[in-house]
Amino acid sequence: MKITEKKTGYFKSFDGTKIYYEVRGEGPPLVFCYGIGCLINHWQHQIKYFSQNYKTIVFDYRGHHKSEVPKNIKNISIKSLAKDLKGLLDHLEISKAGFLGHSFGAQVLLCSYEMFPEYFHNLTFINGFGSNPIRGMFKTDLVSQFFEVFKSGYDLAPGVCTKLWKLATKNPIAIRLSALAGGFNLNLTHLKDVEIYARGISSIDLTTFLTLFEDMIQYDARPLYPNISIPTLIIGGKNDSVTPMKYQEEMHKQIKNSELLMVPYGSHCTQLDLPDFVSLRIEKFLKNASFEKDSYIKKEAPLKPLPSDLSSEKMANS
Template identity: 35%
Template sequence: MKNEFPDYYYAQDGTRIFYLTNFKREELALDEEVIVFNYGLVCNRSHFTPQEKYFDDLGYKILIHDYRAHYSSSGQDQIESCTFKNITSDLKGVLDILTITKPIMIGHSMGVNVTLEFAKNYPNAIYKSILISGTVLPPQDIMFDSNVVDVASPFLQKFAKTRPRIFEFIWKNSYKNPIARKIVLDGGFNTKKVEDSFVQVYMKKISELPKDIFFHLLEQMKEHDIISSLENILTPTLIIGGDSDKVIPNYLQRILHQYLPNSKLYILKDGSHVPQIDFPELTNSRIEAFIKRA
């Protein structure tokens, strides 16, 4: 973004939450809309780079934040506290100190869970939401349209516990391996639209996170009982998915659309699990139209 103003919010338990805006507090008008980005499982703000630039250039106010135990926020030594309830409580605290009353939340993948949890817990504190490639069903049961993650996860966790040095070496250095990067690129992105350099940055950022965070948050998603609350979430919502998403099958977006009463559905042809990176122009224009709609 052209201008960035970083700061910290301290949660009640002392956890330091990093956030930054493209505006100073005194520049925010009463009831002005602010776009808030909620990234996915072991993801980072780079998954919204085209959206940041597009809406920053249009003059929108933007808020970016790191979840507890992620990147510039603290809590890496207390991963168990990184729950959707706590994440949304942290975010509510940030919104309150900035006096943001009309947040437009854009969540991708696990960020959809964060956004929905926020809408459930603070229904009067969210203005609109955009949900990209999310799932309200346990990811272990549906990722890659099979239960392969559910089957493999216990073995990976056992390996991480019995061979911690080897696992940590892999966690910290897999971004250097072109074969590992190609597997990630083929599995999660449109290979005709996304380059290896993007995946390398993404995987390098993963290496900065605590090595146990993936398993912890995967379990949080598995236990996230949000589907029973969808019919009570009345936030105006745009649901976006890619019809070639290999990670989260496309029917999950239709389930969201079916149960969220005030929602619209937009499916991008040839879009992967990260359609906002595959086709940023189409995604941005659709989000902008949704935001401007009364």
Template identity: 35%
Template sequence: MKNEYPDYFYSEDGTRIFYLTNFKKEELNEDEVVIVFNYGLVCNRKHFSPQEEYFDNLGYKILIHDYRAHYSSSGQDQIESCTFKNITKDLKGILTLLDIKNPIMIGHSMGVNVTLEYCKNYPQDVYKAVVISGTVLPPQDIMFDSNIVDVASPFIKSFAKDNPKVFEFIWKNSYKNPIARKIVLDGGFNTKKVEDSFVQIYMKKISELPKDIFFHLLDQMKEHDIISSLENINTPTLIIGGDSDKVIPNYLQRILHQYLPSSKLYILKDGSHVPQIDFPELTNKRIETFIKRT
């Protein structure tokens, strides 16, 4: 973004939450909308880089934050506190501190869980929501349209427990392996639109996270009971998905559309699990139209 103002918010339990804005607090007009980005499971702000640039250039106020136990926030030694309830409480604290009254929540993948949890807990405090490639069903049951994750997870956890140094090495260095990067690229992105360099940066950022965070948050998603609250979430919501999403099957977006009463559905042809990176121009224009629509 052209201007960036980093700062910290301290939660009730003392966790330091990093956030970044493209505006100073005194520059925020009363009732002005602010776009808030919620990234996915072991993801980072780069998954919204085209959206950051686009809406920053249009003059929108933007807030980016790191979840507890992620990157520039603290809590890496207490990952059990990294729950959707706590993440949304942290975010509520930041918005209150900055006097943001009309946030537009944009969540991708696990960030959809964060966004919907916020809409459930603070229904009067969200102007609009955009949810991209998310699932309200346990990801272990539906990822890659099978239960392979549920079957494989116990074996991987057991390996990590019995071979901590080996697992740590793999976690920290997999981004250097072109075969590993190709597997991630083929599985999660449109290979005609996204380059290896993006995946390498993405995987390198993963190596900065605690090695146990992936399975912890995967369990949090499995236990998340948000599906029972969808019909009570009346926040105007734009649901975006890619019709070639291999990670989260496309029917999950239709389930969201069916149960969220004030939702619109937008499916991108040839879009992967990260359609906002595959087709940033189309995604940005659709989000802009949704934001402007009264």
């Protein structure tokens, strides 16, 4: 299967922050949202598969990779990411789409759905959660304590913490530790994808990451679950130690007529562990949801050219 041609562009969001995006294929629009600190690479298999028959759209969150860091720290929040998503849809002149969110991407989509439900035809959550995911992560409360200690250390010595943050990509042991922290199943996921993840997360501005991480902890979308009335597919991994099955099961119980798939041997990145299995299940869901071709595209929007300072190496890492 050949990957379709990639079109890239930028648009200015509500506060002037430039947001980077990629579009492939033609057909009903599917928008992909990755996890906090992650990369477009997390969706590589699904983009390759679905761009054959759908218009796939993915973007970098503000402060992530090719998108700008907002000038005002108050605009680093889940709500701001939701506004960016709406801005992207308006920029591409898309009136309704299907949305897929992995991990933290589920929170982004839940917030977006609450703010502008008219844009949503269907939802797919993969290893998603709606409330604080670090309470009990890895079956312990140490993650929560570590975050508080690290954040306090960053407030006191940001330079030292930033240096340690970036050094993580150069140490093979640290890369494997980041694989565990990121919830990868190293028996199923290629180490190359883990290395890309490690490099990507270390390149993110720490102020951006810590501010958004804190908002992720505080955000609670569970009251919204009973109000979701569109087709919803919920996918979890039976071996996910980052966001265990209880999060997906809670979603399924409270979201009316939702579908639940628990993937055997699936880690926190089931879409990378078993990409064909996951993609086929999503495709079945989309067909059952009557997501008809070209129903929700107003017209082809102009794509802005990439600035000359973006090298091919940087593009490859996306």
